[in-house]
Amino acid sequence: MQLVAHYKLWLAALALAILVSCSPAQKTTDIQMFSGNTMGTYYVVKFIHDVEIDHVKLQQQVDADLELVNDLMSTYRPQSELMRFNAYKGSEPFVLSEPTRTVITEAIRIGKQTNGVLDVTVGPLVELWGFGAQGRIEQAPEQSQIDAVQPYIGIEKLTLTALGLTKSTPNLAVDLSTIAKGYGVDRVADILEQAGIQNYLVEIGGEMRIKGAKPEQPWRIAIEKPETAERSVQRVIAPGDMGVATSGDYRNYFEQDGVRFSHLINPHTGRPIQNRIVSTTVFHPSCMTADGYATALNIMDDEQEALDFANKHQIAALLVVKTDDGYIELVSEMFKPYITEQ
Template identity: 40%
Template sequence: MDGLRYAVVGALLAILAGCDKGESLEAFGGPTMGSTYSIKYVRTPGTPAASDVQPQAESILGEVDRQMSTYRSDSDIERFNDLPANSCQPMPEPILHLVRTGEQLSQASGGAFDLTVEPLLNLWGFGPQARQVKVPDPMALVQARQRVGHQHLRIEAGQLCKDAAVQVDFNSIAAGYTVDRIAGRLEQLGIHRYLVEVTGELKAAGRKPDGTPWRVALEEPRDDQQVAERIIAVDGFGVSTSGDYRNYFQQDGRRYSHTLDARSGAPITHHLASVTVLDPSALMADGLSTLLLVLGPEEGWDYAEKHRIAAFFVMREGDAFVTRSNKAFEQLTPVKP
């Protein structure tokens, strides 16, 4: 769902013919959340065809859109966002689950990660209600920051409540959550070898019919062309890349990214261009990649090491890029460049 972040992770996959075990590679996809989704899985005797699986996947996509989209006024979260301070609204459990996850990430990052940054996104020109893309007036920024902060949210008896006029934006975690939901549904259907991708967030499990792993290309964080920075094999993990490229503006010779640090109320200014995270949960990979990107090349690296997060960092160095990956990442990614 993260249309703001354009966290691009390209899947390098070959459509394979059926093998002598009665296995075949099924594939389908389509538009969703302002972007696309794609699902590939190994069909074995007794498992459903793509024509039966696709409606179930799209039902999940539709549910997430109705509940969490900030680009439709009738979604559950946008109706909540329209409420004034000191209001409550009954919410479906998936939204409450994501709010709890957001609170966990916010507290762990000292407030750098925050789900309530929508007023700031709109002010800087990156949100669903943005008027123009420019550096905001300092007074307007002060006023917007008064409406930001996870501490203004609370959950009471199935209701989401707020004590300030905050607005929740799930774009940093909703796509990963959706990937987990679809992967879980495939498992329920007896499908255990698959690659699920939603707006760039993905999860892969098992191997393809020929026995080779699912291979994923991590893109160099460029806004002019697509170049594979590294190719990795993935089995049993969610993969998320967050970057400051493709959605930014320049003013007075300075670059302003769509990725905001909730602590300052402004776009990040460090030289960390993208972060890829692997985690058993695509939801957590999604949120953690954003968290590390906001924290930056030093603080983010230390956080990943402390919490044993498998992370791959790409930093700008002049007109080039330099990469850095930790031991946890290398242990999970046997395919080399």
């Protein structure tokens, strides 16, 4: 079950440590929990509910819904809806399910808003650099190989209408790894709310949706310090009722001749990012949207461009930037209240 086995996997699994404690007792005033595997990583659901609830039935519903997302959007399942679209060579619109249409719509919106920085057509480049379903590589591709793939890259080559999704070149392939995991989080949160649960924390491999509070205090998260050799906390924050997503380049990469190549690919250059932004955390009511923005800000050419974009579009973002003297934090205007309220 791998939707994003390489794409942000280790970062997502570790970037946001959940600071909660759970009692094994199933009292309605305690934090209750269940967990499982999905999308090539783990998921955790923690909640408080003042009415007895059937945990088995609730988890079965969550598992079934996440399995549906995988069946629709996984690049690791040849018969998924997304992979069938990628294999499609016709010129007529490809009819999409409503969930896939929702994710594609948001991906195109953010892609155009960021002038193609977030680009879900970047899949062929992700594969070329060894971060996709085809597995790792040991040497960076030649520039000629990158140039051969570039004509198939570009969010403007996708068109979504009421009839379906079309691509202007038959070799174009979509990879929703940068946004679909956040969508999965939102789906699980919706299931909890439909069950009447109003105090919860949902996490899939590091991406989260949080609502309400745990007993006597808010849900808090720890943003990991972007170190490759150790695990430490950069900052602890209470997001409130928000989706939370983090993107970074310090876990999923390979090295060649002393050069580190990250899994985050700049679609304009066709190469892994070379900026000083090592981690970006975004808060947004939709985890899907937070997921997309976190990736886009991390890929932008430099930290000033990312910060200016976040301020212009009123995005709550925290950037961790590497300097000669260590790391510094840059925060957008919308993120500042989360810092001052600690």
